[in-house]
Amino acid sequence: MGKFKLKLSFVIVSMTIIVVLATTSVSIWSSYQNFNDILMHNKIAVRENYVKEISAITKIYVQEKFQEPDMDKAIEPYMEQVADKLLDEMSIPFSAFIKSITVPLLILFITVMAFAVWIALKIVQPLKKISTDFEEGEAVRELEDINDWYDEAHSLKNVIQNMITCSESKISDLTNQLNLDSLTGIPNRRGMDQILNELILNRVPHSIVLIDLDDFKSINDTYGHTIGDEVLKAFANHMQVNIDKRGMCFRYGGEEFMVILPSTTIDVAIELAENLRIKQALLDTACGRPVTLSAGVTAFAANIKTSNQLITIADQALYKAKQSGRNCTCVINECSEKIIK
Known part of the structure; x- marks a missing residue:
């Protein structure tokens, strides 16, 4: 039983699907992680600001209350100011989000491109070797050393090997016809x-x-x-x-x-x-x-x-x-x- 050979179309489609799925998965995971990190850092910052603002407002309110004890000072306006400020600080800038995911995506893109180039070279290598050996007139045994790991290269190599063998046989027959006497069978x-x-x-x-x-x-x-x-x-x-x-x-x-x-x-x-x-x-x-x-x-x-x-x-x-x-x-x-x- 002959050695199993992959179809090139199957290889390309499979690698494309794998790359797309891997790229999408890594991108989603990376974006989620980065966005989660941004939220955590923003939450910590908001909490610190919240503590500081409440402390400052409370201090101001107490001071004013002591200075004017007869005045009925409401704390709600101060709290509204703190709430508005905190809501402004909770929004995440788009530039920060883009900056946080650019580096991982760039690394991922370079990795995918390097993998694509490697696959392309692996596909082209046997075809280039077959072409070079055929142009240089290498013997059939030289073609046997070519790593035809996918079906199309294997089929092409077999066709060329059969063609070379057939050509050599025909050349040998023609040489015999030229150098042998047709009647007696001895050299002419x-x-x-x-x-x-x-x-x-x-x-x-x-x-x-x-x-x-x-x-x-x-x-x-x-x-x-x-x-x-x-x-x-x-x-x-x-x-x-x-x-x-x-x-x-x-x-x-x-x-x-x-x-x-x-x-x-x-x-x-x-x-x-x-x-x-x-x-x-x-x-x-x-x-x-x-x-x-x-x-x-x-x-x-x-x-x-x-x-x-x-x-x-x-x-x-x-x-x-x-x-x-x-x-x-x-x-x-x-x-x-x-x-x-």
């Missing part, structure tokens, strides 16, 4: 040129064997191209089995093939070519008659600069083998030349 001349150029560029000692199936045109003319194709496929398989891991086999074109033998001396190359030639002459074929081959063998030398130079020498050797009656091997190595039958 494009792959051959790449290998030869690398060997010559790096000055790696090697030998090559250029092979041509003898009188192949008559097979096509007599038995048809379908039989001719079967002969070519059978020879390609026979060649690969005999060369094995000692070299690389290529279809040069038509009925011509090439074997590249890295780090191999010309004597070993001659031995392999002769072994292949002798076995090929004894094989049963799709056309029902023996199909022989001629081979031209040469080796890399210090004066060789390009693959075309080396192929030209091998082609000259193959031509001389054909001129010598076919079903033989001709070797051209620097200044020496010999025919092997």
Whole structure:
């Protein structure tokens, strides 16, 4: 069972509700606490003023009563003055109320904004990482390290991973189609040129064997191209089995093939070519008659600069083998030349 992933819409709505509820609750509680503190301070101040005013009025009233004992002095006017003053002092100024709640609300606002920025960064981070890795062509395994903690990022990562895997597979298939011969399934001349150029560029000692199936045109003319194709496929398989891991086999074109033998001396190359030639002459074929081959063998030398130079020498050797009656091997190595039958 796959790991549970949160929906981004669910995350955003849930966080919004939580933030609104938390903000509202904290604001109400903070306002209540501040307002209650204001009332308490105001109550204490009013009480102190009340005591002071009553004491002062009482003192004044007693003094006047002693000075004029015959006068009937009523205390009600004095008490009305005290009551009016106390009522004025009990009203809470709006500026005081605003001042008392501004700081808590400001702190709360900064906290909420910081939390919102943190959530936004957490949401953007996997998307940014996916985008960066995709633009830089990172491998699929690099995308696996991305923390796709919500469903949308997880789905996007999976789509990109599948797309990269599919693209790599298609590229691999196209590369094989470009470098492999469609009939025989062995590498074609494009792959051959790449290998030869690398060997010559790096000055790696090697030998090559250029092979041509003898009188192949008559097979096509007599038995048809379908039989001719079967002969070519059978020879390609026979060649690969005999060369094995000692070299690389290529279809040069038509009925011509090439074997590249890295780090191999010309004597070993001659031995392999002769072994292949002798076995090929004894094989049963799709056309029902023996199909022989001629081979031209040469080796890399210090004066060789390009693959075309080396192929030209091998082609000259193959031509001389054909001129010598076919079903033989001709070797051209620097200044020496010999025919092997």
